[in-house]
Amino acid sequence: MELYLRGEFSHSRVTSQRRRRVTPSACMVVAFILSAGLMLGLPLALAGQAGGGNLVYGEREAMGSFNPLSDQPMRAVSDRLFSVLFEGLFRYDYEVEEFEPVLAESVQVEPGAGSALVRLRNDVLWHDGSRFTAEDVVASYEAILGNPTHDRLDIISLVESVESLGQYQVRFRFTDPLSDPERVMDLWLLPARQLRSNPDELGVRPIGTGPYQFQERNIEGTVRLTRFEEYWGGSTNLDRLEMRLSVDVGTMTTQLLADVLNLVVDLPPANLVQVENAGTHAIRPYQSYTIYTFAYNLLDPVLNDARVRRAFTMALNRQQMLNQWYDGRGEILAGPFVPTAPFFDPNRRALPYDPGEAAALLDAAGFQDLNGNGIRETPDGEPMELSLLLPVARQATGSAEQNVAQDFIDALGGLGIQVRLENVDRDIWEQRVFHDRDYQVAWLPWTFDPIYDISRLFHSRNIRPGGANVTQYANADVDRLLDQYAEAQDPALRRDLMRSVQGFIAQEQPYSFLFTVDRHAAARNGFVLPRIDPYFFFTHIRDWYFIPEFR
Amino acid sequence: MRRFWFYLGLIGRYLGLFVTVGVLASAALALVPDVRAPGPFMDRWQENLRVFLLFDYFAIDPNRGFSVWDVLLAASWRTGTLLLGALAFSLGPALILSLRIEQSRNPRISRVTAQVLRSLSNLPVLIWAILFMLVAFQFAGIVPVFSQIREGAGAAVAAAVILPILALVLGDGALGSTLDRFQARARDIGRSETMLAVRARGLRQGRFLVRSMVPDVVDEAASKATLFLSGAIVIEVIFEWQGLGWRIWQALGSVKDYPVILGCVTVVMALVLGAHLLRDVLRAAALPHLR
Numbered sequence: 001m002e003l004y005l006r007g008e009f010s011h012s013r014v015t016s017q018r019r020r021r022v023t024p025s026a027c028m029v030v031a032f033i034l035s036a037g038l039m040l041g042l043p044l045a046l047a048g049q050a051g052g053g054n055l056v057y058g059e060r061e062a063m064g065s066f067n068p069l070s071d072q073p074m075r076a077v078s079d080r081l082f083s084v085l086f087e088g089l090f091r092y093d094y095e096v097e098e099f100e101p102v103l104a105e106s107v108q109v110e111p112g113a114g115s116a117l118v119r120l121r122n123d124v125l126w127h128d129g130s131r132f133t134a135e136d137v138v139a140s141y142e143a144i145l146g147n148p149t150h151d152r153l154d155i156i157s158l159v160e161s162v163e164s165l166g167q168y169q170v171r172f173r174f175t176d177p178l179s180d181p182e183r184v185m186d187l188w189l190l191p192a193r194q195l196r197s198n199p200d201e202l203g204v205r206p207i208g209t210g211p212y213q214f215q216e217r218n219i220e221g222t223v224r225l226t227r228f229e230e231y232w233g234g235s236t237n238l239d240r241l242e243m244r245l246s247v248d249v250g251t252m253t254t255q256l257l258a259d260v261l262n263l264v265v266d267l268p269p270a271n272l273v274q275v276e277n278a279g280t281h282a283i284r285p286y287q288s289y290t291i292y293t294f295a296y297n298l299l300d301p302v303l304n305d306a307r308v309r310r311a312f313t314m315a316l317n318r319q320q321m322l323n324q325w326y327d328g329r330g331e332i333l334a335g336p337f338v339p340t341a342p343f344f345d346p347n348r349r350a351l352p353y354d355p356g357e358a359a360a361l362l363d364a365a366g367f368q369d370l371n372g373n374g375i376r377e378t379p380d381g382e383p384m385e386l387s388l389l390l391p392v393a394r395q396a397t398g399s400a401e402q403n404v405a406q407d408f409i410d411a412l413g414g415l416g417i418q419v420r421l422e423n424v425d426r427d428i429w430e431q432r433v434f435h436d437r438d439y440q441v442a443w444l445p446w447t448f449d450p451i452y453d454i455s456r457l458f459h460s461r462n463i464r465p466g467g468a469n470v471t472q473y474a475n476a477d478v479d480r481l482l483d484q485y486a487e488a489q490d491p492a493l494r495r496d497l498m499r500s501v502q503g504f505i506a507q508e509q510p511y512s513f514l515f516t517v518d519r520h521a522a523a524r525n526g527f528v529l530p531r532i533d534p535y536f537f538f539t540h541i542r543d544w545y546f547i548p549e550f551r
Numbered sequence: 552m553r554r555f556w557f558y559l560g561l562i563g564r565y566l567g568l569f570v571t572v573g574v575l576a577s578a579a580l581a582l583v584p585d586v587r588a589p590g591p592f593m594d595r596w597q598e599n600l601r602v603f604l605l606f607d608y609f610a611i612d613p614n615r616g617f618s619v620w621d622v623l624l625a626a627s628w629r630t631g632t633l634l635l636g637a638l639a640f641s642l643g644p645a646l647i648l649s650l651r652i653e654q655s656r657n658p659r660i661s662r663v664t665a666q667v668l669r670s671l672s673n674l675p676v677l678i679w680a681i682l683f684m685l686v687a688f689q690f691a692g693i694v695p696v697f698s699q700i701r702e703g704a705g706a707a708v709a710a711a712v713i714l715p716i717l718a719l720v721l722g723d724g725a726l727g728s729t730l731d732r733f734q735a736r737a738r739d740i741g742r743s744e745t746m747l748a749v750r751a752r753g754l755r756q757g758r759f760l761v762r763s764m765v766p767d768v769v770d771e772a773a774s775k776a777t778l779f780l781s782g783a784i785v786i787e788v789i790f791e792w793q794g795l796g797w798r799i800w801q802a803l804g805s806v807k808d809y810p811v812i813l814g815c816v817t818v819v820m821a822l823v824l825g826a827h828l829l830r831d832v833l834r835a836a837a838l839p840h841l842r
Contacts, residue, residue, distance in 0.1 A: 062801060065613040203613025217616045219625045220698070220793050221801075244698070247801050248788050251696060254684060258694040425583075427807055 053239040053546060055527070057263040058252045062221040062245050065203035066214065068188040069143045069195070076447070077243075080265065081223060083536035084241060086188035086208035089118060089137065092451060094534060097342050099182035103132065103189065103209065105168075109181060116181040120168040124232045126191050127206075127213040134164035139192035143199070155453060158486075159184050179489045183451045211236045211542055221245030237545040241538075256281065256522055263523045265537050269327040275522045286532045287340040288519040289452065291333055293511040294388075294408060295444040297437060298472050302367075302378060302386065309509040310351065311361035315411040317353045322515045325400040330517035335502045336446070336454045338516040340534070343452075343498035348506060350513070359415055369416050376416040385418045389442040391429040404514070405443055435465045437472060444470070444511070449535055454498075455482040458505060471510040478504050558832065565828040569820060573603045576816050580809060599813060608814055615808065622798060623814045627822075629697070630783055630794030634822070636716040637779045638772055641726050644668070646768060649733035653741045654757060665734070669727040676722030676782040680789040683714040696791040715790040719782050729771055736767045766834050773830035777823050795819055 061077045068082045089104035101107070103124055108117040124132035141162040160173040172181060189209070194202050206214050211233065212225035223243040227236050244261065246252035253271045255261045257278050267275060267283075275281050294312070296303040303309060318332050331339055334350040362368070366379040376384040390405045409419040419441070424432070432438040446457070456462050459482050462469035478501055485497040521537075523529060526547045533539035577599035581592050601607060608619035615622070648668075651661040674682075687693045687710050693703075699711040720726050740746055740763045749759050784796030791797070795815045802808035802815070 063616075066616075067613060070613070200613050204611065204616050219617055219621060222698075245801075246696075246791060247797065248791070250681075251684070251694075251789060251791055254688050255694050255696060258688060258692055260694050260696070260698070425807075 053237065054242060055238050055240070055263060055541075055544070056242045056244060056261050057265060058244050058246045058255065058261045059265070060245075060247060060249065060252065063217065063223050063243065066206035066217075067190070067199060067203040069140060069147070069190060070199070070203055076266075079535070080537045081225070081243065082188055082208075083210075083533070084212040084225065084538045084541055085206055085210045085214065086190070087210050088187050088189060089120075089185040090182040091186055091539070094340075095531075099180070099186070104185065107181060107185070112177055114177050115171055115173045116178075117165070118170050118172065118185065120170065121232060122168045124209050125230045126209055127228055128191070129230070130191065130193070132189075132209055133167050133192075134170045135192045136189055136195075137170045138162050138164050139195045140187060140189040143190070143195055144187060155184055155451065155456070156187060176483070177487050179487050179494075183453070186451070212241050215240075233542070236542040238541065241541070256524075259524060262527055263521065265519075265521050267520045267522045269329055269520075272327070272329075272520055272522075281522050281524050282527075284521040284523065284529060284532060285329070285518045286521060287338055287534045288447065288516065289338055289341060289449075289534050290445055290447040290519075291336060291338060291516050292404070292443075292445045292514045294514070295433070295439075295442045295471050295511050296509075297440050297442075297470075298474075298510060299437070300440050302384065303440060305365050306508045307361045307365040308367065309512070311358040311365075311415070312412065313351045313509055313512040314354045314358040314361070315415050316408060316512060316514070317411070318350070318514050319353070321404050321407050322517075325403045326515070326517045329520075330515045332515050333513040335505055335513055336457065336511075337452070337502070341448070341452050343495055343502075345499045345502050348499075348502060351506075351509075355411070355414060362415060362417075367417075374416055375418060383418065384416070385420065386412070386440045387420045387422050389422045389424060389429060389432060389439040391426040391443070392423050401443055401445075408441075433470050434468075437465075437470065442470070447535070454501070455486070458482065458501065458510070473508070473510040475504060475508065557835065561828065561831055561835070565824050569824050570604075572820050572824075573817060574600065576820070577603050577813065580813055580816075583809075602810060602813060603817060608810065612810075615811070619810045619814045622811055623795075623818055626793060626795045626798045626815065627818050629792055630780070630787070630796065631822075633715060633719065633783055633786065633792060633794060634776055634779050636712075637719040637725075637782075638775060640716055641720045641729050641775060642768060642772060645726065645729040645733045646764065648730065649737040649764075650757065650760060652734060653737040653760065665730050668721075669730055671721050672724050672727035672730075674722060676718060676785050677789075679718035679722045680715070680786055683718050684789060687714060697793060698791065711790070715786045715792055718790075719779055719786050723778065723782055725775060725778055725782070729775065732767065732771060733764070736764060740764065765837050769830050769833045769837075773826045776826040780819060780823060 059077045059080075061075065063081060064075065064078055066078075066081075066085070068078070068086055087102045089102060090099040090107075091102045092098075093100045103121055105119045105121050108119075110116060118137075120132070120134060120137070126132060126136075141156070141159060144156050145159065158174055158176065158178060160175045162173075163171050165171055172184070174181065174184075178184065190202055191207050194207060204217075209232070211228055211231045213228040215224040215226045217223045222245065225241045227239055229235075244255075246255065246261075249268055249271055252261065252264060253267070253274055256264050256267075257275065257280065272283060276283060296309050296312075298304050322328055322330050322332065332350050334348045335345070337344040339346075362376060367376045367384055369376045371377070378384055388405055388408060390401065405421060409421060412419050422439075429442070433442045433444065448454075456468035457471075458469060458473050458475075458478055460469065460474040460476075460479050461467075463472050463474065481497050481501050481504075485494055485501070488494045488497060519534075521529070521532060526549070527544070528547060529540075529544050531540040531543060578596050581596035581599050608623065611618045648661050648665045652658040652665065655661060684695065687695050691706060691710070693699075693707045693710045695707070695710040695714045697711060699707045703711060737760065740760055746756065746759065749756055780796075783792075783794060784800065786792060787794045787797035788800050795818055799812055799815045802811040
């Protein structure tokens, strides 16, 4: 357009004097009318879908390495793609609450459960066409066991060794007897040859056994996967899966409404209304297995008293926080389990919101305002001051965290406790909470994977730096119950053991458990998602499809 | 020979400035705690300096899938296009209108157009960007994001190219200030004694007017390039125009990408200083007495 206008201008200079006077201004007017026309709505429809059976979805963060065994932190964006690229020996099925075999054909737990014999499927191909064998399982476990900083090590370290017994059979040996060895067998597997020769290449060009294979990742952060025709489990409906990066939630929502995207996996509450009002898209709420908490450092002299922590929880109006900052879309928690999680105890009630009782608990613990200045003193006579560590919010969803943190400060202020907010970068927050334990109170959302293993958070063996027991909670009874749980075979016994653990945790409140927030996927009408995996999201992608007239 | 030394001195001055700012930026980035590259400040500063001075950006990082060089190249191209488009759409109309107002006997349309553009230009870039995005979507069903340039058709492609540029041009008073400057300068030149002489001799006034305004245009282009770079960050985020601003914003996300941040800062610095160097060179060429 710019060149066209310039051409007109130079042409006009060789014509009449009058035309020379008028044309430049006219060009300007025409240019702006054209631009305004574009803005104000030339009635042209968008181009249609990229093609039948192609699912395009939006993410707010770029994909990192494609190697699931590298020591990058577990992130939802990566895990979602990994779940269609890679497979493990077993996978947890939320509906039946059991592990189902994937690349394993059968598992035989040996007497004492100190080891297990796993027979592998013999009809599985890697995306590069080579055959999946026992050697790949051994190499994958060796890779993660040799990486002391990997996020999954808390669980995988229960494996002492994995040995190959022929082409399609492996033996797992465990450090302690395991009643459900499948829970250490959901590790995504990679081909041994590439893993041993060039693991970095797997981070750029992944090779798995999943129903979709890697096609390309471009510089804009778009990742394209295509259907793996040789997939052992048969065909899938969608031809292609495409992830597009969109750092602005508003723009992503607009792209969804304009069918540039077919699906958004996690739409923030603030944008839900816009999509709901449009009426062209279906909103699918799903339980996320994410819990929001304030974590307490139990080695802190003020916070090592359970009465203080109970008082803090009772001072927080959690229902109001949920209503005000998350649009009421979630549920208040009494402990670490969300209502849809295995071993959730429906009879356990969350501590009530009761500032009066909270104040009485603090008085009983010896934290009183003796000098009448409005601030409680510790038994040593020091003013009761705490710091709250919060990662800096950047996205729209992050502002809710800031508001909840402010509510915490206000609630404790009402009890006569001064709380200083430490807003730090997310990296620093992770380092201080997970490695240095350099905090008093920290905002800490936990997202559990399908195994929902709370022993990571509460068993004293995970107090180690980098371990998930960040509150440094140590209770011999809880350790014993968790160990018994790991060894128990009987589901009823396991349920009872886990409910006992929840009783201890509710009593001692190493965290203030706040609430779980529903997640919402939004998909255009005509795209059918019979099942959504609450964690990996795409696990059941093989059943998803476009109704033909909507393609 | 004098001319050679003059230009060499000019380039040296800007190169010195570039290195100084780069060294300071490397130090500033080393001050930010990076848990993935812990260590004393001096070690991290040295590492940043090595990357900055040796332009060590070519290794492919599995976490990114591309080298920093690839990322910078793609981002620079996009930001460069946005900047050039914005410069053309702001300086061009402002110059034409100013000349028309000064030369025409009845410049009513030009005056009104200039006044309207000046008024529109008072809104911030952010408001224009959101407004364009909403209006394009609500009235035409178009989402003018960058990916439409490749995958869209017709109006969607045009909107994805033009609307970000228009938002940048109209926002933050950029066009208004350019119009003010050009109009004032054109008026000064039009009333100058030299212009009286040109008229008296019956020579072509327009040609003289345009030639006299070249230094102002160059000057304005350099200063507006800096302003547009700031606005480009907002534009790139909203319109998903994955240039340097978008890259910096994205690299500051939950997974920090410090090499990309340092690279983007280096390129932005090079663009700003390059624009100013070009301005000085062109001014010196056009006005020999400056040498």
